[in-house]
Amino acid sequence: MESHVCADTSFDHCLDCKEALDPLSQGPLRFYRQLKEVFGDRFLAYLGLTYFGLKGICFSLLTSAMLPYFQTMGVTGSGFQLASVVARIPWSMKGWVGVLSDCLPLGRYHKRGYLLLASVIGTGGFAMLATLPLKSLGPDQVWSVALLFCAANVLISTFDLLCEGKYSELMRTKKAGSEVLSLVWSCMQSGALFGALITGVFIDTVGPQPLLLVGVPFALLAFWRSAAGDLPEEPARSWASLRKKVYSEPRLFVLAAAMAGGGLVVAISVALLEQRGRTVVSFCVSGLLILCSFKAMPRTLARSNLYMFLSSVAYMDLTGPLSYFYTGSTSCIVDAPHFSYSYYLAVSNVVGSIGSILGAVLFQYMQNWSFRAAFCVTASIQVLASIFDLLIVNRWNIGVGIPDKAIYLFGDAACQSMAQMMALMPMAMLTARLCPRGAEATVFAILAGFQNFGSSIGSILGVQLTEAFGVQASADGPCNFDRLGDLIVVTHCILPLACLPLTWCLVPAARINDEAAFDAAPPPPSFMSPPASPPNSPPNSPSPAPVLEGWREGGSEYCLMEDAADQEDGAKMKRQFS
Secondary structure: OOOOOOHHHHHHHHOHHHHHOOOOOOOHHHHHHHHHHHHHHHHHHHHHHHHHHHHHHHHHHHHHHHHHHHHHOOOOHHHHHHHHHHHOHHHHOHHHHHHHHHHOOOOOEOOHHHHHHHHHHHHHHHHHHHHOOHHHOOHHHHHHHHHHHHHHHHHHHHHHHHHHHHHHHHHHHOOOOOHHHHHHHHHHHHHHHHHHHHHHHHHHHHOOHHHHHOHHHHHHHHHHHHHOOOOOOOEOOOHHHHHHHHHHOHHHHHHHHHHHHHHHHHHHHHHHOOHHHHHHHHHHHHHHHHHHHHHHOOHHHHHHHHHHHHHHHHOOOOHHHHHHHHHOOOOOOOOOOOOOHHHHHHHHHHHHHHHHHHHHHHHHHHOOOEHHHHHHHHHHHHHHHOHHHHHHHOOHHHHOOOOHHHHHHHHHHHHHHHHHHHHHHHHHHHHHHHOOOOOHHHHHHHHHHHHHHHHHHHHHHHHHHHHHOOOEOOOOOOOEOOOHHHHHHHHHHHHHHHOHHHHHHHOOOOEOOOHHHHHOOOOOOOOOOOOOOOOOOOOOOOOOOOOOOOOOHHHOOOOOOOOHHHOHHHHHHHHHOO
């Protein structure tokens, strides 16, 4: 089963699960007081609007509405999957939005102008999707509709990014604990469950458009509260100071711009070029971005980012053919599950949320493992979870008397979500460990965008293989799922396992809970960011490692490029992590 929620957006917050599993251990009243002391009532309410309302309810409804929306338009399975790539582009551009908000404020404040602009774009996207004459739309309007879904994602991804940057800054400057992570994670999960409930009740009776209409008042409320200044920030500094931010690390600035430009080029190629042209553009843009990442980031960070990018590409997306197989009518395929939208999009998502929580819990027992072992085990679990898709597609479950709904709900929906969470968490942990102290938000947004971009490339290549295997899917036919099982084996089993040997070449050998191995050699901050923040917890290494040469105390004249990986051919960094 393919997740109905964009995986790159799960990546951005799956790290929060580690701190969020016990959010109210001190009691709800004390929990709220601790948050209020650091963040204040207005910003806490703003976080609730962002993560419960926008990224919880609205994002759940938006992603759930896409499948029935495009199926009603008569779009094929491959067309639906490619349209999803265009709709997800804003999540790949988060790094660029973060850099722009730091270096080029719209108006008096760094973030407020971008929040207001995103609110206007998102309101227009939700409103038009909810009011278009859906039944009169055809497949030739697929890219126009995909752009409207993209506009709605601009709203959610921008608020997610800038709120994350602000609460991370407040956590660092006020030395706050992880209570806000518990609040954010709880709001997202409860909002997503509430959105799934709305979907289950209304999707089969009223269709997808009333679900999208729910996003309009949330977008307007977001505009109002952003204009009122509920997100606290100081006025922007002079243009001379802002230019110094760009000049402090031009290569990182170029990397963020290249990611934004690359995402747009890929989206345009998806809409205008044939499959071979899309594939060529995808490979060329990916190669350019990888080269830029090695030029702009410390070598160890760039290598780890390369592995996570390749693993995101290797587990190729098959949302199109699988969604149409599970929900297709008898005119498409006779012997198939024929799930209703309420079951496929809502009930399974509730069970999937429970599976994700279970995956987060299980990951806590892997804290003493090395990152290499964690990547190998979680990738293997994800491959094993794909067996449930094989069982249903080949109809083997019917042969042994297990109904489709039972094996899908308790097998596919739960196990895939659990496996995906377990695969995402070591990625997020490694990214957090390698991010420069004081520049965590900026670099984390760039790296998260890389993973989302990798998922988009995996979707494009998945369509290429779908067509090569002769798999065809449309809501009312013609359909051909004869080789869908073979396609699952290649894209969800063989290719992900083929990436595992790269862990020994690209991933540090450090343990997950060994902060000292990373704190001993933190890349200095960039973009004239605040002074380095202290580690989150005491180091677990038996002895401290030596401080790298070139580290400047006090945070003056620092540069992200000056780490041991770029000195002496990376010899010192190799000794640290092998």
